[in-house]
Amino acid sequence: MKIVVIGGTGLIGSKTVAMLRENGHEAVPASPNTGVNTITGEGLAEALDGAQVVIDVSNSPSFERAAVLEFFETSTRNLLAAEAEAGVGHHVAVSIVGTERIPDNGYFAAKIAQEQLIEKSGNPFSLLHATQFFEFTRGIADTATEGNSVRIAPVLYQPMAGDDVAQAVTRVSVGSPLNGRTEIAGPEQFRMDEFFRDALAGWGDPRQVVTDVHARYFGSELSERSLVPGDGATLGKIRYRDWAAQNAAGK
Template identity: 50%
Template sequence: MKIVIIGGTGLIGSQLTHTLKDQYDVLAASPNTGVNTITQAGLAEALQNATVVIDVSNSPSFATEDVMAFFKTSTENLLAAEKRAGVQHHVILSVVGTHKLQESGYFRAKQVQEDLVKASGIPFSIVRATQFFEFAAGVAHMSAADGKIVLPRGLVQPIASADVASFLAKTATGTPTNRIVDIAGPERFELDAWIRRYFASIDNPQEVVTDAKAVYSGAAITATTLVPDDAGYVGSTHYDEWISKPENQR
């Protein structure tokens, strides 16, 4: 079975490639390897004889217009090429709470991606994950204001990217679910508490404050917006265990 991983050289894609390559014919597809879903360069060739496509790509720009253009164009091009190639299973990685975060340009674009996949006629599986452990620094960066990290009040249930990759690998090699499944880590934290743990672990104290009026990626959230109502899979890696490893303290 041939599996094509779109975004195959990124954080999740590289782990998927490593996990699947010993048992399957795996192609890590990205602009770095000559496959571009926006220009369609190399796309038809990459999908030749492919059974499964896993899309873990992400927009190179998070500006509202750019991210919408990326996910809409990339997904439309990819699905059309898959139909021509006879692909039998399309898997995408999305984000828990996407449908609740439509004030955010990024999450509006992810919703468009999900809707295109569901309407494509290609058997699919949509996996929505919570924030990766690796994204703590990014959450802090996007929440910086006036020398502080200003966060909304809410819960998070972050997950190790390795656990995400493991679940995606099992999903991609199984029967298409034709539905959305939420996955998360084993622990829930207040968002501000999670980011404080991150800064403490890298010995870089920064002031983290909670503001009821603050937004997350441009959208207002409630206490449970960022956590699953009913997780279909819970990862086994705990945050303190993960962050204690020197290679993760950056």
């Protein structure tokens, strides 16, 4: 099966391409690095020729509210139109658990707009709502840092490994379209402040995690369940401590 992975040279995309190829599929990474641009349309028709499935794990180069909305709307419209023209039978897109719970967040609002375009397109589709990735832990801590303090809310948090995300994307992409959404998450649930306190300690990082109910997550305040899935989510297998140990060893 020919499967085109938009954003296929990024974190989740490259892992997904590798897994699909291991399972015998013709997985094609598509990104500006490979000559495919979903904003301008460059190389898109050629990449989708003969494809049965398209997976979209692309990301906006800017997180500024207007820019990220323009990226996801333009890219998704172009992609859906090209898929319809090419006769692609399944559109798979990765989104975020909790998009509808943080409406003031510009990035989340852009992902909602992307999902709405997909749902209304008439193209067969599957939406995967994923929790935060382990790989972004250090970056999140950095954005929450003020001086020597890292301000984190004590809300529920259930991050997952990029490998588990790619595994879920691979599984859904080779199945029948859901024409709906499903949630994926890590195998363990934490308090977010405690998770980051343990993570920084594991890095030997001298910054202090400060528990703050008003701490912002990429500009937005969080409620108790903003970032965790509901009942019935598919859980990954990789625990954070195991992932951290493997990455510390350079594996």
